[in-house]
Amino acid sequence: MSATRDHLGRHLVAVTGMGLVTPLGLGVAESWAGLLAGRSGIRRITRFPTEHLKTSIAGQVALPEEAGRPPLSSPERVERMAALAAAEAVAQSGIDARFPGPLFLGMPPVEVEWPQRLELARQTAGEAAGRYTAMIAAAEGRRDLFETFLFGGIGERLADRFGTEGAPVSVSTACATGASAIQLGVEAIQRGEAAAALCIGAEGSVAPEAMIRFSLLSALSTRNEEPERASRPFEKTREGFVMSEGAAALVLESLESARARGAEVLGLVLGAGERADSFHRTRSNPDGGAIIGAMRAAIADAGLEPGQIDYVNAHGTGTPENDKMETLGMRAVFGEAPPPISSNKSMIGHTLSAAGAIEAVVSLLTIRDGILPPTINHETPDPAIPLDVVPNAARPARVARVLSNSFGFGGQNVCLVLGAAP
Amino acid sequence: MSEAVWITGIGLVSSLGEGEAPHLAALQDAASRPAVDEAGFAPFPIHPLPALALDSQIPKKGDQRQMEPWQRLGTYAAGLALDHAGARALAADMHLVVAAGGGERDVALDETICRELATLPPGEAGPLLNGRLANGLRPTLFLAQLSNLLAGNISIVHGVTGSSRTFMGEESAGADAVRIAAARLAEGRGETALVGGAYVAGRWDMLLLFGTSGALWRDGWVPLAERGPGGVVMGSAGAFLVLETARHARARGARGLAKLSAIRTGTARRRSDDTARAEAGRLAEGLPLRPGYAVFSGASGASDPLAEEAAFLADLAAAGPAPGPVRHTTDLLGHAVEATFPANLALAALALRAGLVPQALVTGFGLWRGEALALLEPIAEEAGA
CATH class of the missing domain: 3.40.47.10 (Thiolase/Chalcone synthase)
Structure with missing residues (x-):
């Protein structure tokens, strides 16, 4: 039996349950099969009118309870997808009573949305029609709105449902959110604060206003006529990311406690590293310092050398800027012969707050099955990106350790190192 | 493994003013009262922001323009805390944990759209909404609205780059931000952390949310003891703390305010x-x-x-x-x-x-x-x- 402590004497952190909800399917099996088949989950948006939108494509999760009714609000979608992923993860872990640790939920900011605002506005009239004062009066007694749109509401309901311990912590670090949620869980276990942690990243922001806002930043692909070909990370003709939604959940546990209860260990979270950038709100410092720092910090935290990383699960959004900077980071950290790197976002789009968690699960599946998911839509290589991006088709490879990158707007960068079960 | 954690600096802004003096004075005077604005957001009294010398903490006008009042207040208070702790030079390796709410909406745009669309059937309102938003939303407001961009702005303006996390979840987020920052220092994952949050009370979008709680106090401000069973008056405050291991504070000769x-x-x-x-x-x-x-x-x-x-x-x-x-x-x-x-x-x-x-x-x-x-x-x- 191998050690249960890491190179710094901390508890080794095992993964004993995983759950996925992506545009490729509900559940780990369907989503992973789609990724290995190189299938795109990007489609024309059907959930709401797309007139006047520059981008009318997205990754969308079809929730069974939404059929034939107006779309759920973002917090409701986030909560449902998070709950589906968490239920799958907890079931796999075999934990069947109270969950023996805290909940860390990576989620987007939420607020009262247009359908609610317009519903309230319809109850106003005359001089005050549509005014906030009148809408506030119309909203009196609407505890349902309060509890739905509070930031803490989603976490509270999930904590209640899964019986997690203590106050649920909801975290947002933009596109690194899912990785931050995992990092918080890893740290709580490493410091012995908890035997386990339920870590979730969930996103449900595909809605008109959010899409318009990202469009105003020129961040989104506008390849509306070919949705499946729109997400093109690391490719020469890439021109933006594709918004998407989904959720992933991981049951983390100290290796010691997982073994003590005879749970199957699916893999390890070996290390985490983070570094904030002070350069610009939406761009990285051209020197790549924060990205490189986060990658190196994660590898060092795992007690490894860069040469021991077999594969990198990319942040790989498909924006000209990100992919250029990630390439710079790869060359700086790994030198002339970097390991293969591929982007799940080429198939499922950018799930924003969920991405870091989804990609951590995919990293563990990559290790489990010894097969690298591809970067699809790789038609014209970009000479400025001299990387093996596993173009277009999955391929077998022996993978023991994966670096998973997450780089966020606002300069929040988090990297994880995932490893095989001992 | 378990290092003592001190508070070595505070950055506090409220309707009382900013920094130590007005707050210490208020603590010593049982009759002290916060500033109150009873008219601006009637029927809800709120405690307004004091005038801030923004240039002193956010020197670049360009940075100020990229933020709305909530992010400006937080970034300002964070700078006060760094100054109070004498910790500017430590910012590069300092951890940052922010407890954030939602950023400001464009209230005028919301009201214009609501007035126009409220009378239309939902089938017609949807496409029109897209058009009005596409033409009306300002690009800079998106970044001002993102919860994690208060932390982003603190990194940009003050150079705090050790790490950056934003917790969301109302009052709990503020407490867990401090708890987790302190736990990381206590276990030796760094020596200093900047942690806190900000709230601007004079905001219709937030009053809509908190109004639905049914708990807000209406009409004239009175002290809590005179509000019958209770009543909430929203107050503007920016509050950041510099946390530091006792070992590190001692080594650099910094005074601790409290353990x-x-x-x-x-x-x-x-x-x-x-x-x-x-x-x-x-x-x-x-x-x-x-x-x-x-x-x-x-x-x-x-x-x-x-x-x-x-x-x-x-x-x-x-x-x-x-x-x-x-x-x-x-x-x-x-x-x-x-x-x-x-x-x-x-x-x-x-x-x-x-x-x-x-x-x-x-x-x-x-x-x-x-x-x-x-x-x-x-x-x-x-x-x-």
Whole structure:
């Protein structure tokens, strides 16, 4: 039996349950099969009118309870997808009573949305029609709105449902959110604060206003006529990311406690590293310092050398800027012969707050099955990106350790190192 | 493994003013009152922001333009904390944990669209909404609106880059931000952390959300004790703390304001016997309270949690040493949601440093959910410190 402590004497952190909800399917099996088949989950948006939108494509999760009714609000979608992923993860872990640790939920900011605002506005009239004062009066007694749109509401309901311990912590670090949620869980276990942690990243922001806002930043692909070909990370003709939604959940546990209860260990979270950038709100410092720092910090935290990383699960959004900077980071950290790197976002789009968690699960599946998911839509290589991006088709490879990158707007960068079960 | 954690700087802005002086004065005067704006957001009284010399903390106009008042307030208060701790030079390796709410909406645009679309059937309103938003939304407002961009702005303006995390979840987020930052320092993952939050009370979008709680106080401002069973008055506050390991503070000759000797958070479901009172009682188990400990209550003013807190404090008094005074700081600051717990830690640290109280118990009882306790101890003057 191998050690249960890491190179710094901390508890080794095992993964004993995983759950996925992506545009490729509900559940780990369907989503992973789609990724290995190189299938795109990007489609024309059907959930709401797309007139006047520059981008009318997205990754969308079809929730069974939404059929034939107006779309759920973002917090409701986030909560449902998070709950589906968490239920799958907890079931796999075999934990069947109270969950023996805290909940860390990576989620987007939420607020009262247009359908609610317009519903309230319809109850106003005359001089005050549509005014906030009148809408506030119309909203009196609407505890349902309060509890739905509070930031803490989603976490509270999930904590209640899964019986997690203590106050649920909801975290947002933009596109690194899912990785931050995992990092918080890893740290709580490493410091012995908890035997386990339920870590979730969930996103449900595909809605008109959010899409318009990202469009105003020129961040989104506008390849509306070919949705499946729109997400093109690391490719020469890439021109933006594709918004998407989904959720992933991981049951983390100290290796010691997982073994003590005879749970199957699916893999390890070996290390985490983070570094904030002070350069610009939406761009990285051209020197790549924060990205490189986060990658190196994660590898060092795992007690490894860069040469021991077999594969990198990319942040790989498909924006000209990100992919250029990630390439710079790869060359700086790994030198002339970097390991293969591929982007799940080429198939499922950018799930924003969920991405870091989804990609951590995919990293563990990559290790489990010894097969690298591809970067699809790789038609014209970009000479400025001299990387093996596993173009277009999955391929077998022996993978023991994966670096998973997450780089966020606002300069929040988090990297994880995932490893095989001992 | 477990290093003592000190508060070595505070950055506090409220309707009372900014920094140590107005807040210490308010703590020493039982009759002190916050500034109140009863007309601007009627029927809700709020505690407005004081005038801020923004250029002193956010020197670039371009940075100021990229933010709305909430992010400016937080970035400003964060800078005050760095200055107060003499910690500017430490920013590059400093951890940052921000408790954030939502950023400002464009209220004028919202109202224009609502007025126009409210009379249309939903089938016609949808496409028109897209057009109005596409033409009306300002690109800069998106970044000003993102919750994690308060942290982003603090990194950009003050160079805090050790790490950056943003917690969301109202009052609880403020307490957990401090708890987790302190835990990371205590276990040796860094020497300094900047932690806190900000809330701007004069915002219609937030009053719409918090108004649906049914807990907001209406009409004229009166102290909490005169609000019958309760009532919440939203208050503007920016509150940041510099946390530092005692070892590191001593080594650089920095004075500690107070020692953060315990911080615990929890959440009662607030149904049947899973009450806020019982949860707080569990959190208080084993706290080394001494006679005369002062209570800095972070109760929002909402009636049910207020009653739960009173019962908890009575339990604590019955089972332990005799408490000193209980100060409901909402009478000084109003309710500042995410910023409330850090603001109360700041007030308690100031009171300890000034020798006003022997020991401070800071409470947090969320308007809807979340309980938190922190225990602050004075730091004895050390030779050479």
